[in-house]
Amino acid sequence: MIARLLARDLALLLPGGRRGGAMLPLLFFLAVAMLYPFAVGPDAPLLAKTGGGVIWIAALLAAILPLDRLVAPDLEQGTFDQLALRGVSEELAMAVRLLAHWLAFAPLLLLATLPAAALLGLSGETLRTVLLGLLAGTPGLAAIGLLIAALTASLRTGAALAGLLLIPLSVPILIFGAGTLARPDASGLAFTAAISLTLVAMTPFAAGAALRAAREG
Template identity: 70%
Template sequence: MRVLAMLRRDLTLAFGGGRGGPWLPVLFFVAVAILFPFAVGPDAPLLARTGGGVLWVAALLAAILPIDRLVAPDIGNGVFDRLTLLGVSEELVLAVRLVAHWLSFGPLLLVAALPASALLGLPGEVLRTLLLGLLAGTPGLAAIGLIIAALTATVRGGTALGGLLLIPLSVPVLIFGAGALAQPGGAGIALCAAVSLALCAVAPFAAAAAVRAAREG
C-alpha cells in the first residue's frame, strides 16, 4: 500500500507539476520531427534513412527534460528524511520514482512516434522496429534520467554536468536501439532491452547513494 501511495504521489507530481508536465517531452519529440525536414531538405530517401535515428536522439533528450523535478525538490523539502524515519529506504523511493518517471513520458512518446514517423516518411517496417526499440529502450532512458537527477541534485551548474554524464550513459542504449533500425530483426532490440533492464536494476541503488551523499553533505 505504501508503494502504491508513493507511486500515486509521484504520478500526480509528474502529470501536474507545472512547466508543461508530461507534455513538454512529447512536444519536444514532435518538434524535432517537424524541424528536421527543414534542416536537411525535402529529400524523402534521406529522411527515411536517418529519421529513425533522429527520433531516438529526440527520445533521449525528451527523457531528461524533467530531471530537475525528479530528486532535487524532495531533497530540499526533506521528503527523503521523513520517509527514512518511517522506515522507507531511498532505494525503494527511487525505484518507485523510476516507474513513475517512465510512465510520465514513455507511453506518450510511443504514441507521438506515430505522427513523428509520418512527418519523416518512415516505412512501416522501420516504424515497427522503432516502436519496439522505444518500448525496450525508454525504461533505460528513464533510468539514466533518474541517475543524472540524483547526481546533480545539489550541484551548482548541474545542467552542464548532466549533459556530460548523459553521453557515456546513453551510448549503449542508442547503439543497440538505433542500430536495430539499420538491421531489422530481434537481436538489436533484445540487446537494447538487456541494457535497459540493467540500467533499471542499477539506477535505484546508484541514485540512492547519490541522495544519501547529498543529504549528508
C-alpha cells in the same frame, strides 16, 4: 505505501502535475520531427532512410528535459527525510520514482512517434522497429536520468551537468536501439532490452546511495 508513493510521484510528474513542465519533452520531440524535414529538404528517400535515427536522437534529447525536477526539489523540501522517518528507504523511494518517471514520459513519447513517423515518411516496418526499440530502450534512459538526477541533486549546477552526463552514458542504448534499423534480425532489440533491464535493476541502489550521501552531506 508503494502505491501511495507511486500515486504521489505520478501526480507530480504527469502532464498537469504540480511540478509542471511534463509536456516539454513531448513538445520538444515533436518539434525535432517537424524541423528535420525542413533542414534536409523534400527528399523522401533520405527522410525515410534517416528518420528512424532522428527519432532516437530526439527521444534521447527529450529525456534530458525533466531531470531537474526528478530529485532536487524533493531533496530541498526535505521530502526524503520525511520518508526515511516513516521507514521508507532511499532505494525504495528511487525505485518508485523510476517507475513514475518512465510512466510520465515514455508512453507519451511512444504515441508521439506515430505523427513523427508520418512527418518523416517512415514505412510501417520501420515504424514498428522504432517503436519496439523505444519500448526496450526508454526504461534504460529513465534509469540513467534518475541516477544522474540523484548524483547532481545537491549541486548548484546540477541541471547543466545532468544533460552533459546523460548523453555519453546513453550512447550504448542509442547504438543498439537505433542499430536495429540496420539489422535484419532482432539482436539489436535484445541488446537494448538487456542494457535497459540491467540499468533498471542497478539504478535504485546507486541512486539511493547518492541520495543518502546528499542528505547526510
